[in-house]
Amino acid sequence: MPTANQEIQKVADRxxxxxFVTDIDADAAPMGLNEEIVRFISHKKSEPDxxxxxxxxxxxxxxxxxxxxxxxxxxxxxxxYQNSVYYSAPKPKKQSLDEVDPQxxxxxxxxxxxxxxxxxLAGVAVDAVFDSVSVATTFxxxxxxxxxxxxxxxxxxxxHPELVQKYMxxxxxxxxxxxxxxxxxxxxxxxxxxxxxxxRCPMELSTYFRINARNTGQFERxxxxxxxxxxxxxxxxxxxxxxxxxxxxxxxxxxxxMDKATIKYSTVQNWYPGDKEGKGGIYNFVTKRGACRxxxxxxxxxxxxxxxxxTWKYPGCILQGDRSIGEFYxxxxxxxxxxxxxxxxxxxxGKDTRSTIVSKGISAGHGQNTYRGLVKILKAxxxxxxxxxxxxxxLGESCGAHTFPYIDVRNTSxxxxxxxxxxxxxxxxxxxxxxxxxxLEDSVNLIVNGFCKEVFRExxxxxxxxxxxxxxxxxEGSVG
Amino acid sequence: MAMLEISNLxxxxxxxxxxxxLKGVNLSVNAGEIHAIMGRNGSGKSTLCQVLAGRDTYxxxxxxxxxxxxxxxxxxxxxxxxxxxxLAFQYPVEIPxxxxxxFLKAAVNACRKHRGQEELDAMSFLKLIxxxxxxxxxxxxxxxxxxxxxxSGGEKKRNEVFQxxxxxxxxGLLDETDSGLDIDALKTVAGGVNKLHRQDQQRxxxxxxxYQRLLDYIVPDFVHVMIDGRIVESGGKELALELESKxxxxxxxxxMIARNAEAAAKGVQVR
Numbered sequence: 115m116p117t118a119n120q121e122i123q124k125v126a127d128r129x130x131x132x133x134f135v136t137d138i139d140a141d142a143a144p145m146g147l148n149e150e151i152v153r154f155i156s157h158k159k160s161e162p163d164x165x166x167x168x169x170x171x172x173x174x175x176x177x178x179x180x181x182x183x184x185x186x187x188x189x190x191x192x193x194x195y196q197n198s199v200y201y202s203a204p205k206p207k208k209q210s211l212d213e214v215d216p217q218x219x220x221x222x223x224x225x226x227x228x229x230x231x232x233x234x235l236a237g238v239a240v241d242a243v244f245d246s247v248s249v250a251t252t253f254x255x256x257x258x259x260x261x262x263x264x265x266x267x268x269x270x271x272x273x274h275p276e277l278v279q280k281y282m283x284x285x286x287x288x289x290x291x292x293x294x295x296x297x298x299x300x301x302x303x304x305x306x307x308x309x310x311x312x313x314r315c316p317m318e319l320s321t322y323f324r325i326n327a328r329n330t331g332q333f334e335r336x337x338x339x340x341x342x343x344x345x346x347x348x349x350x351x352x353x354x355x356x357x358x359x360x361x362x363x364x365x366x367x368x369x370x371x372m373d374k375a376t377i378k379y380s381t382v383q384n385w386y387p388g389d390k391e392g393k394g395g396i397y398n399f400v401t402k403r404g405a406c407r408x409x410x411x412x413x414x415x416x417x418x419x420x421x422x423x424x425t426w427k428y429p430g431c432i433l434q435g436d437r438s439i440g441e442f443y444x445x446x447x448x449x450x451x452x453x454x455x456x457x458x459x460x461x462x463x464g465k466d467t468r469s470t471i472v473s474k475g476i477s478a479g480h481g482q483n484t485y486r487g488l489v490k491i492l493k494a495x496x497x498x499x500x501x502x503x504x505x506x507x508x509l510g511e512s513c514g515a516h517t518f519p520y521i522d523v524r525n526t527s528x529x530x531x532x533x534x535x536x537x538x539x540x541x542x543x544x545x546x547x548x549x550x551x552x553x554l555e556d557s558v559n560l561i562v563n564g565f566c567k568e569v570f571r572e573x574x575x576x577x578x579x580x581x582x583x584x585x586x587x588x589x590e591g592s593v594g
Numbered sequence: 595m596a597m598l599e600i601s602n603l604x605x606x607x608x609x610x611x612x613x614x615x616l617k618g619v620n621l622s623v624n625a626g627e628i629h630a631i632m633g634r635n636g637s638g639k640s641t642l643c644q645v646l647a648g649r650d651t652y653x654x655x656x657x658x659x660x661x662x663x664x665x666x667x668x669x670x671x672x673x674x675x676x677x678x679x680x681l682a683f684q685y686p687v688e689i690p691x692x693x694x695x696x697f698l699k700a701a702v703n704a705c706r707k708h709r710g711q712e713e714l715d716a717m718s719f720l721k722l723i724x725x726x727x728x729x730x731x732x733x734x735x736x737x738x739x740x741x742x743x744x745x746s747g748g749e750k751k752r753n754e755v756f757q758x759x760x761x762x763x764x765x766g767l768l769d770e771t772d773s774g775l776d777i778d779a780l781k782t783v784a785g786g787v788n789k790l791h792r793q794d795q796q797r798x799x800x801x802x803x804x805y806q807r808l809l810d811y812i813v814p815d816f817v818h819v820m821i822d823g824r825i826v827e828s829g830g831k832e833l834a835l836e837l838e839s840k841x842x843x844x845x846x847x848x849x850m851i852a853r854n855a856e857a858a859a860k861g862v863q864v865r
Contacts (some may be wrong), residue, residue, distance in 0.1 A: 116771070236655055258665075260804075305693050378655060386684060402810035459766045540687070541651065542648070542687045543687050543688075543689055545649050545651075545687075546683065546686070546687035546689070547689070547697075547701075548672040548675065548706075549647050549648070549671055549672075549674075549675050549680070549683075549703035550646070550669070550675055550697070550700075550761065551672050551673055551675035551676045551704040551705040551708070551761075552672060552700050552701055553704065554706050555701060556704070560689070560692055560696075560697065561689060561692070563691070563692070564689055564691030564692035564740065565690065565691055566691070567691035567692075568691070
């Protein structure tokens, strides 16, 4: 007779649906990493000398650093950085969609990305990064009539060097951490957004990342700047083919908000998680940080992390401006052999600053899920507030949930609250749903989605629907 | 043939060495009838409801159950629900973050799909909900709240009856629907159950309770007394009154006699 736990062990065995490989001629760098490769990348991208010098500075610093293995609650073998390709491009970037390789467009269509003018219907402007290079940016003209710049990072380096030089590395310095420094040396592309003063971006901006080629690392860099009073909502989605070897994804995202500006940054991350035994999958080692530079500015990070063999990321906010607001809403799911060590950093510097952290961790199979969060309220940040809520849901007996909150408050007028809970999907909840005719799998999805509701409601509508579906797919076979 | 035919049903807690709880239940329920099962705590009343609804924390060790001619025990809990059996829980379960409306829509459509009916869209579902709300005088706000979360005891029980109204089952199992209710709440809940019974004369109800009190409002056709995992006495609604005046003690003696007789038949000495 199956017990509830055996039942719960059963629900999650659909195949990863995005695991196809697209056969496209790629222009790639030779395997390995050295100064020549850094120069090669810079040359391929026709970069100005200042950009090359920045890369080299980062590369030389990186050589002095060590891969972090001690503090994160994850285990992985030492990565062989010489056994990877640091630049792979489908072909030179084309001016219009008509010129883009039809194979590539078909790939994005398969992924459900509205790259064509279908995007009008969805109201989403898309920048698509395939392996290392941004292949198409939709809606450029419409956005540029408002003074909005939305282009690939490489294009921004060439066309808007003053903005890139001013802001790149100002939130995540080239020397920040091992993976961010590596990214600074070898990043290949990414998205760049600038919203001018007082402009509310009329549509969701979006980047889809896809790792296609074998043995390539993906190192993209995203920079978003919202000038005074500006508003933008930005979405990021990721998939990769199924490969037996691990692939490294080490991205850097920097956000800057000036006075009264707002950035909402939403991620649905579904990199290939590896197979049931933990073979293959993406190492998602990402540095994301936002600086609320201006008064009353606001940055909201919302992430749904269902993919990757290992997720290691802490999207944070530096609350410099008085009365600025930082928010972090996260759902992280680990199934089979997946590991996640994720959370946020909220650094309060300005007066009357506020931060909210809502983290929902779901563990199934042998998944290990860690929340790690830093709340630091400096002496000058008087009357500041933090509220942290950290909930874990366990499905089955072999998974784990861990919480490491770090709270550091340096003045007496501020307040930090931390609430945490750990629960299991109860046999009683499942039985209750089943007596209403709802199947076991639907019952699990219902309960898990209910658990994540506070995060999903922060996502733009289409993304929320996608996120719900993804959770369902990711959990298939983990109960039953 | 009766709608529900239980014969010699034995069940125990589904763990190694689990305690025997049902020790030979026989019961026959026809369409349209209301049966009350009375008994003390631990007599097996709630277990009977849960076994009938398909809870697999109990293991059926012997006996048979036929529901509308089908072997009930071969069906999963969700299949039983889709075939028209509804269990109103003694302790309704909270499902945080899931609105009652969303939950019920999933439930209704799972059942409709099973019966080959078209699934209800949001508009038709809303219409169904409004109709049932009006019938049971249920507050609109119920729908947007998470299932049972932060509900008072009375609200939870009303929500069970409301769900029963929406699911429209052929057989309703009401597990101590009166427990924890004050007299006003009891009247409201019982009133709802009666409306449902009047609405569909073919619907059968099995009402489990400790107290005669509920049966003043939901008048049964038959009353059964359950002691130590068996039904030891059955009768009309007057049996409930007799039970109220004499207490379970006198029936327990009969239960003991029956047990001794059975034990003697097996050649075992009991106490």
